Amino acid sequence: MIETLRFWAIVVLLGLGVLFTFVSTVGVIRLPDVYSRAHTASQTDTLGAGFALAGVAVAFGWQHAAVYTVLLLFFVFITNPTAAHAISRSAAETGVEPILAAEGEDGNETEGDAETDGESR
Amino acid sequence: MSNDGRQEGDVVAVERLLVPLSDTVTVRQTVGYAVQSGLEAADSLECHLVVAMPYDDDSPESDRYSDDADGLLSRAQNWVEEDAGGADVTIETTTLGADEYLFGPRDYAEIFDAYADEHGIDRVVLDPEYQPGVTAQMLQPLERELDRIGLAYDEAPVDRPARRGRLNGGAEGFDRLFATFLISYGFYLLLGDPTYWFDLVTGAAVAGIVAVSLAQVTFTLPLDRVQSPLRVVRFALYIPYLLWEIVKANIAVSVVILRPSMPIEPTLTRVNSRVRSGLPLTALANSITLTPGTLTVRANNQQLLVHTLIPGARDDLFDGGLERGIRFVFYGRKSAAIASPRERDDAEIVGGDEL
Numbered sequence A: 001m002i003e004t005l006r007f008w009a010i011v012v013l014l015g016l017g018v019l020f021t022f023v024s025t026v027g028v029i030r031l032p033d034v035y036s037r038a039h040t041a042s043q044t045d046t047l048g049a050g051f052a053l054a055g056v057a058v059a060f061g062w063q064h065a066a067v068y069t070v071l072l073l074f075f076v077f078i079t080n081p082t083a084a085h086a087i088s089r090s091a092a093e094t095g096v097e098p099i100l101a102a103e104g105e106d107g108n109e110t111e112g113d114a115e116t117d118g119e120s121r
Numbered sequence B: 001m002s003n004d005g006r007q008e009g010d011v012v013a014v015e016r017l018l019v020p021l022s023d024t025v026t027v028r029q030t031v032g033y034a035v036q037s038g039l040e041a042a043d044s045l046e047c048h049l050v051v052a053m054p055y056d057d058d059s060p061e062s063d064r065y066s067d068d069a070d071g072l073l074s075r076a077q078n079w080v081e082e083d084a085g086g087a088d089v090t091i092e093t094t095t096l097g098a099d100e101y102l103f104g105p106r107d108y109a110e111i112f113d114a115y116a117d118e119h120g121i122d123r124v125v126l127d128p129e130y131q132p133g134v135t136a137q138m139l140q141p142l143e144r145e146l147d148r149i150g151l152a153y154d155e156a157p158v159d160r161p162a163r164r165g166r167l168n169g170g171a172e173g174f175d176r177l178f179a180t181f182l183i184s185y186g187f188y189l190l191l192g193d194p195t196y197w198f199d200l201v202t203g204a205a206v207a208g209i210v211a212v213s214l215a216q217v218t219f220t221l222p223l224d225r226v227q228s229p230l231r232v233v234r235f236a237l238y239i240p241y242l243l244w245e246i247v248k249a250n251i252a253v254s255v256v257i258l259r260p261s262m263p264i265e266p267t268l269t270r271v272n273s274r275v276r277s278g279l280p281l282t283a284l285a286n287s288i289t290l291t292p293g294t295l296t297v298r299a300n301n302q303q304l305l306v307h308t309l310i311p312g313a314r315d316d317l318f319d320g321g322l323e324r325g326i327r328f329v330f331y332g333r334k335s336a337a338i339a340s341p342r343e344r345d346d347a348e349i350v351g352g353d354e355l
Helices: A002-030 A034-060 A064-093 A108-118 B027-041 B062-084 B105-119 B139-149 B170-191 B197-218 B227-258 B279-290 B311-319 B321-331
Strands: B014-020 B044-052 B088-096 B123-126 B153-155 B267-272 B294-300 B303-308 B347-350
Touching: A002 A034, A002 B227, A034 A064, A034 B227, A034 B279, A034 B294, A034 B303, A064 B170, A064 B279, A064 B294, B014 B027, B014 B105, B027 B044, B027 B062, B027 B088, B027 B123, B044 B062, B044 B105, B062 B088, B088 B105, B105 B139, B123 B139, B139 B153, B170 B197, B227 B279, B227 B311, B227 B321, B267 B311, B279 B294, B279 B303, B279 B321, B294 B311, B303 B311, B311 B321, B311 B347
Parallel strands: B014 B044, B014 B123, B044 B088, B123 B153
Antiparallel strands: B267 B303, B267 B347, B294 B303
C-alpha cells in the first residue's frame, strides 16, 4: 500500500516537473524579447527542478541522499536568480530595448516583431 | 588661499572648515589638526563638525547610530574648545543625511558638498581612517568623488598607531570565529555522516582551519548573539512563504504562456525598497527574480528596476509581500508591518529608456 502510494507520488512529482519544464520551453520560444524570456527560463529552475528533485528525494526515501537533493535545490535557488539577473542586466547594459506594452492595452501586438528584437546580435 | 576678496573689507578673515567625524582612532588628531591649520590660515575659525548618518530615520539601526553620533559630536566639541585655547573659534555640530540613505562615497561627497555650499565652507578636513557606518574604509574613493565635485579637501596628517589588529574586539572576534566554525562544521556533517567518528574528527579539523582563516571575511554585518541566530530562524520561516509565492507565480505565468493569445503585458517598474543595501537587498532582489513574472534588471542602491511580465505579478510586487518578508527576516516582526510600495508611493511604471 505504502509502496504504491510512494510510486504514484514519484510519478506525479516527476510529471509536474516535466510539465513546468515544458511550459518554460514553450515560453522561451513564444515570448518576444530577452527580458520576458528570462522570466520563464527561471521556471525550469524553480518548479521544474524543484518537483523533479522532490521526486528524487521521495524515491531515495528516508536516507542521507535525500538531504543532498534538498541541498541541491537550495543552491539552484541561489544561482538561478543570480544568473537571470546577470543575463538581464548585461542585456540592459548592451542596450537591448525591452518590448513594453503600451499603457493600458495588452501586449498582443508585440508578437509580430518577436524574432527581431529578442535575438538581436 | 582665502586672501582674495574676503579679506579686503574690514571683515575679519574667517576660515570655515568642515570636519566629517567617525569613531576612529585618529579622529582626535584630525580634529586637532583642523583647529591648528584653520587658525594658521585665518584669524578666526568656524569649525563645522558633522556626522553623516548612513541610515535614514525609519531604519531600525538608526537609533543606535544617532546616539553614537551625538556622543561623538559632544566629545569633538570639547576637543575643539580644548585645542583652540583662547582663539576665536565658532563650533557648529550637525548630523547629516538623517533623511536619506547613504551608500557609496558618492552620496557622502554629495551631502558634504551641499553642506559646504550652504555654509560657505572653505575646506574639508578628512580623517585618513574615516569610516562612516558599517561599510569598509572609504577614504580613497571619497577623495576621488570630492575631486570630481570640486570640493577642496585636506587629509589630516596623523600618526597612525600600529594598525589595530582586527581581532581586538575580543568578544566580537570570538563570535565570528565560533559562528564560522559552527556553520562549516554543520555543512561538513550534512555532507558526511554525523554518526561516524572519522567524519566528526576530520570535520572539526577542517572547520577549525576554515574558521581561523576565513572568519574575518565571512560576515559583513556585526554579529549579535541574540539577533543573528534569530535571523536564521526567521529565514527558515521565510522559505515556505517564498516557496508558496513561487508556486503561485509559476502557475499564473504558465497559464498565460499556454494561452494561445498569450496575454502578456511587459512593463518596466521602479520600486524603492526599504531594506538596507548588502545582504538584505540581495535577498530581496533574488526573491523577486525567483518568482516568475518579476525580474530584477537593476539594483541601484535602494532602487530596484523590475521587469514584470503580467499584471498580476506587478500587483504582487507593488503590494510588497516579499519586501515585508525580507524585513521580517532581517529586522523582526514589528518592522515587517510597513506600508506597501504602492501606498507609500515608491512604485511606478517607467519607460524603457530608464535602463
